[in-house]
Amino acid sequence: MRLFRTLLTAAATTALLVGSVHAQDAVTAEKLRDKALLDRTAWDITEDLTTTIGPRLVGSPAMARAKDWSVAKFKALGFTNVKVEEFAKPSWTRGEESAQLVAPYPMKLNIVGLGRTVATPPEGLEAEVALFRTYDEMIAAPEGSLKGKIVVITQPMVRAQDGAGYGVAGISRRAGPVEAAKRGAIALLIRSISTSDSTVPHTGVTAFGDDVVSIPSAALGVPEAEQLERLAAKGAVRIKLKLASTVDPKAVAWNISGEIRGSQTPDEVIVIGGHLDSWDVGTGALDDATGVAITTAAAKLIGDLPKHPKRTIRVVMFGSEESGGSAEAYVDAHKAELPKIVLAGESDTGADRIYALQIPKGSSGHPAIKTAVRVLTPLNIYLDRLPSPHAGSDIEGLEAAGVPVIGLKQDASRYFDYHHTMDDTLNKVRPGELAQNVAAWTSFIYLMADSDIDFRVLSAAAPAAPSH
Amino acid sequence: MRLFRTLLTAAATTALLVGSVHAQDAVTAEKLRDKALLDRTAWDITEDLTTTIGPRLVGSPAMARAKDWSVAKFKALGFTNVKVEEFAKPSWTRGEESAQLVAPYPMKLNIVGLGRTVATPPEGLEAEVALFRTYDEMIAAPEGSLKGKIVVITQPMVRAQDGAGYGVAGISRRAGPVEAAKRGAIALLIRSISTSDSTVPHTGVTAFGDDVVSIPSAALGVPEAEQLERLAAKGAVRIKLKLASTVDPKAVAWNISGEIRGSQTPDEVIVIGGHLDSWDVGTGALDDATGVAITTAAAKLIGDLPKHPKRTIRVVMFGSEESGGSAEAYVDAHKAELPKIVLAGESDTGADRIYALQIPKGSSGHPAIKTAVRVLTPLNIYLDRLPSPHAGSDIEGLEAAGVPVIGLKQDASRYFDYHHTMDDTLNKVRPGELAQNVAAWTSFIYLMADSDIDFRVLSAAAPAAPSH
Numbered sequence: 001m002r003l004f005r006t007l008l009t010a011a012a013t014t015a016l017l018v019g020s021v022h023a024q025d026a027v028t029a030e031k032l033r034d035k036a037l038l039d040r041t042a043w044d045i046t047e048d049l050t051t052t053i054g055p056r057l058v059g060s061p062a063m064a065r066a067k068d069w070s071v072a073k074f075k076a077l078g079f080t081n082v083k084v085e086e087f088a089k090p091s092w093t094r095g096e097e098s099a100q101l102v103a104p105y106p107m108k109l110n111i112v113g114l115g116r117t118v119a120t121p122p123e124g125l126e127a128e129v130a131l132f133r134t135y136d137e138m139i140a141a142p143e144g145s146l147k148g149k150i151v152v153i154t155q156p157m158v159r160a161q162d163g164a165g166y167g168v169a170g171i172s173r174r175a176g177p178v179e180a181a182k183r184g185a186i187a188l189l190i191r192s193i194s195t196s197d198s199t200v201p202h203t204g205v206t207a208f209g210d211d212v213v214s215i216p217s218a219a220l221g222v223p224e225a226e227q228l229e230r231l232a233a234k235g236a237v238r239i240k241l242k243l244a245s246t247v248d249p250k251a252v253a254w255n256i257s258g259e260i261r262g263s264q265t266p267d268e269v270i271v272i273g274g275h276l277d278s279w280d281v282g283t284g285a286l287d288d289a290t291g292v293a294i295t296t297a298a299a300k301l302i303g304d305l306p307k308h309p310k311r312t313i314r315v316v317m318f319g320s321e322e323s324g325g326s327a328e329a330y331v332d333a334h335k336a337e338l339p340k341i342v343l344a345g346e347s348d349t350g351a352d353r354i355y356a357l358q359i360p361k362g363s364s365g366h367p368a369i370k371t372a373v374r375v376l377t378p379l380n381i382y383l384d385r386l387p388s389p390h391a392g393s394d395i396e397g398l399e400a401a402g403v404p405v406i407g408l409k410q411d412a413s414r415y416f417d418y419h420h421t422m423d424d425t426l427n428k429v430r431p432g433e434l435a436q437n438v439a440a441w442t443s444f445i446y447l448m449a450d451s452d453i454d455f456r457v458l459s460a461a462a463p464a465a466p467s468h
Numbered sequence: 469m470r471l472f473r474t475l476l477t478a479a480a481t482t483a484l485l486v487g488s489v490h491a492q493d494a495v496t497a498e499k500l501r502d503k504a505l506l507d508r509t510a511w512d513i514t515e516d517l518t519t520t521i522g523p524r525l526v527g528s529p530a531m532a533r534a535k536d537w538s539v540a541k542f543k544a545l546g547f548t549n550v551k552v553e554e555f556a557k558p559s560w561t562r563g564e565e566s567a568q569l570v571a572p573y574p575m576k577l578n579i580v581g582l583g584r585t586v587a588t589p590p591e592g593l594e595a596e597v598a599l600f601r602t603y604d605e606m607i608a609a610p611e612g613s614l615k616g617k618i619v620v621i622t623q624p625m626v627r628a629q630d631g632a633g634y635g636v637a638g639i640s641r642r643a644g645p646v647e648a649a650k651r652g653a654i655a656l657l658i659r660s661i662s663t664s665d666s667t668v669p670h671t672g673v674t675a676f677g678d679d680v681v682s683i684p685s686a687a688l689g690v691p692e693a694e695q696l697e698r699l700a701a702k703g704a705v706r707i708k709l710k711l712a713s714t715v716d717p718k719a720v721a722w723n724i725s726g727e728i729r730g731s732q733t734p735d736e737v738i739v740i741g742g743h744l745d746s747w748d749v750g751t752g753a754l755d756d757a758t759g760v761a762i763t764t765a766a767a768k769l770i771g772d773l774p775k776h777p778k779r780t781i782r783v784v785m786f787g788s789e790e791s792g793g794s795a796e797a798y799v800d801a802h803k804a805e806l807p808k809i810v811l812a813g814e815s816d817t818g819a820d821r822i823y824a825l826q827i828p829k830g831s832s833g834h835p836a837i838k839t840a841v842r843v844l845t846p847l848n849i850y851l852d853r854l855p856s857p858h859a860g861s862d863i864e865g866l867e868a869a870g871v872p873v874i875g876l877k878q879d880a881s882r883y884f885d886y887h888h889t890m891d892d893t894l895n896k897v898r899p900g901e902l903a904q905n906v907a908a909w910t911s912f913i914y915l916m917a918d919s920d921i922d923f924r925v926l927s928a929a930a931p932a933a934p935s936h
Contacts, residue, residue, distance in 0.1 A: 047698070050695075051695060051699060051702075052572075052702070053573075055575060105530065105533070106529075107522045197895045198668065198891055199750070199890040199891045200668060200891075221890070222895065223750075223751075223890075223891065223894065226895055227518075227751070227894075234519075234520070281576075282667070283691075283695070421667075422578055422691075423668075425667065425691030426691065426694065426695075427691050427694055428665065
């Protein structure tokens with residue numbers, strides 16, 4: 001209860017501090033924020049999506065059910081202009097997978113195939129291991145030098161609040177299969193891109209874009225990767241690997257959206273959202289049912305106001321983030337409208353608490369932003385001084401097309417323990433932290449939607465060096 | 469370093485406080501304790517056993533390799549009178565296992581068969597689920613009322629420092645299959661007996677003794693059990709289950725032992741140890757490579773003294789704890805010697821720190837115990853006031869035959885996160901806490917071995933009510 005008393009006091013104070021134009025907005029934003037802290041809409045959405053739909057791989061029957069679920073959910077929550085935008089998205093489906101240590105002794109290895117991996121022959125592959133403790137060591141191996149080997153890369157991932165370890169370690173997954181194949185490898189096993197010490201392996205897509213994945217590629221549980229390091233230090237190690245998968249080149253996916261229509265300038269649109277698709281392991285709770293839930297609940301709470309803010313708030317449930325496609329599809333479908341999208345933001349790092357607000361350059365002095373910072377401060381969120389927001393994969397397309405983006409940065413310390421695993425499940429979501437996310441999105445987006453802030457103009461006027 | 473300065477000061481103090489008979493012993497015990505805190509023998513044993521042998525299921529080729537490893541290890545560490553005692557132990561071997569949610573939608577379920585479970589037909593079993601949130605609710609179902617159903621019990625396990633939640637929740641695993649079958653069930657799935665929130669399922673033996681397990685029985689990951697609870701609350705749930713296993717009724721197992729021979733009364737024996745066998749999932753690091761390592765390292769450090777203590781210290785690596793057998797086999801093989809076994813103790817709750825010493829009733833006033841308590845206090849260990857020690861499964865047979873037992877209780881708060889899973893691996897062992905275990909065992913066992921304390925006499929003279 002202590003938090004709430006503090007917030008109520010802060011509400012009155014903020015109204016006094018900010019200019020009269022924004023005083024009423026500040027009070028409304030604070031009321032929305034405090035209501036959101038006790039609202040269960042986001043929890044209910046997360047529970048419903050993960051329980052009644054389960055895992056939602058692009059191209060799966062579950063994803064089609066998820067699309068229908070989205071439409072029904074938007075309508076039930078009072079959204080208008082609900083749209084389903086279909087786009088082509090070849091789909092990849094996992095088959096049976098297994099791996100065994102063959103020498104120095106037989107032992108089952110816990111693995112998961114990487115997204116887009118090719119299959120092994122039905123009888124599997126068996127070969128000696130070439131183990132590298134870093135990606136760079138593997139890259140240093142001359143072309144052809146790994147001929148006939150199963151390459152194992154055991155580079156670990158650094159735990160970091162801002163998730164920075166993911167980009168560094170993730171190179172093994174993203175580029176490893178292509179680079180190992182160039183050097184003659186017949187298969188690749190990577191230590192899971194994980195901050196956990198668990199045996200549960202982490203999948204994730206490899207070889208974005210047009211790169212061709214030519215060798216079977218999978219991720220090992222962390223203890224298995226460490227066991228292989230110790231065994232390889234003692235002598236020869238052999239592994240047998242079986243992976244199966246199928247591809248449907250004609251599959252489709254959908255971006256689904258619903259709106260809280262603006263009361264004064266409805267053609268000015270703020271796009272927020274998360275992604276509806278997930279990996280086939282786990283139930284995609286943190287990645288990204290909670291992102292869908294946070295942004296949908298925030299817009300719904302704003303929509304429940306007696307009077308909508310000036311601008312339209314559009315929530316998009318993106319339909320193919322994990323293996324790519326929804327960001328590009330969204331831009332393609334909204335080319336004509338792009339100049340009227342005044343802001344975009346995505347929630348896609350789980351549901352642990354937000355600790356920083358990131359805004360476009362040049363905007364920190366605007367009264368709407370000053371108000372927002374004051375409203376977010378009691379939620380223990382600071383204004384990030386770094387030069388550019390992290391956009392989120394699904395709005396990178398919009399960002400590239402010139403749409404201003406914001407970031408509400410979530411604490412990622414724990415996120416990569418579960419990311420892309422069977423353990424990405426509802427019991428990893430902390431309701432109190434989920435509610436803090438909703439409170440931040442609700443109050444911040446309300447303030448932006450009821451303002452006339454033009455980030456494009458502010459940004460163009462700002463000096464080249466980071467200034468906010 | 470702070471700890472060590474404290475301990476050195478304590479050493480001098482203790483020598484002043486205790487009687488002259490025990491003063492020299494106290495100094496030696498404190499030196500042993502402090503040496504053990506920086507000794508790596510236990511870590512090396514744990515790493516070697518889990519890495520070079522891996523999982524060690526009774527009846528497996530790996531267990532035979534582990535037996536040879538034990539003999540070599542004892543000899544290399546300077547133990548004498550190394551013995552391998554064979555006994556009959558029917559073995560159970562896991563085959564392919566899988567489970568799928570069939571309705572309301574298809575989803576893979578993460579399971580592991582319980583030890584001794586029977587197989588399903590090769591094509592699997594499919595049936596509607598009857599879900600119970602507690603074991604008692606299942607027991608309350610009338611006989612025959614679960615006919616044709618797959619029973620799911622989702623009772624959770626309480627996290628507790630002393631591991632007390634295991635006995636309570638474990639009834640679902642131990643008695644569930646027999647009781648569910650009585651009521652007509654065709655299969656049983658239990659929520660893993662686990663304190664974790666992980667999807668990694670926990671195996672363990674069911675139906676001890678002569679009970680016949682007649683239905684296929686497996687454990688679900690925790691998130692899966694919770695998902696089934698939510699789905700069952702909404703409507704009918706169907707599951708398909710496949711389990712395969714084989715039994716070898718003629719298999720054998722071994723208890724392997726080595727000794728630090730006593731310098732004055734070598735026929736008086738203190739038996740300590742852990743169990744060498746493990747489940748087939750994971751590498752049995754916490755259960756119980758560390759128990760073997762802690763007790764072996766403790767005896768080895770005592771054996772390195774210029775003069776051995778009066779009594780013989782025997783380390784036993786028990787060969788069939790997980791599905792039972794080694795405790796009885798040990799008593800059978802040592803019937804004639806039992807009166808000369810002056811004390812027994814087992815380490816079998818992982819490797820987190822020891823927090824309590826448990827001793828037989830009537831012994832707390834003995835100078836050797838008083839010295840021991842003083843020596844253990846700086847390790848942050850107290851004398852437990854509860855009436856009876858927890859013996860450990862492998863020395864329950866000795867205890868039942870009248871051998872006094874002690875307990876050095878380990879903090880079990882984290883143990884049941886990994887117990888009996890693929891995640892029971894070396895990276896869960898904390899070297900500093902492992903060393904604290906060795907320090908406690910080394911100093912305590914040294915003091916008992918160099919004393920003439922007779923727990924049988926003290927216990928017989930003690931009042932019936934708990935008194936120490």
